[in-house]
Amino acid sequence: MFEIIVWIGAALSALGLLGLIWSIVRVAGAKRRAKSDEDLRAAVQKALPLNLGSLFLSVIGLMLVVVGIFLG
16 A cells, blocks of 8 residues: 555656756756846746746655655
């Protein structure tokens, strides 16, 4: 039973990591394309919810992994 919690947590952490990588790629691309500081600032503000959501997903996944290991 606790094995399932560990695997679900690992999957959530992996999804969060993919989201973080996607956020980094989006901001790096925006940095190359930005003509002004305002354009870059707008692109970073658009990527911020994705970044924070991905971090949250990773943290929840890692918590599930730890809880599954402690209880299992």
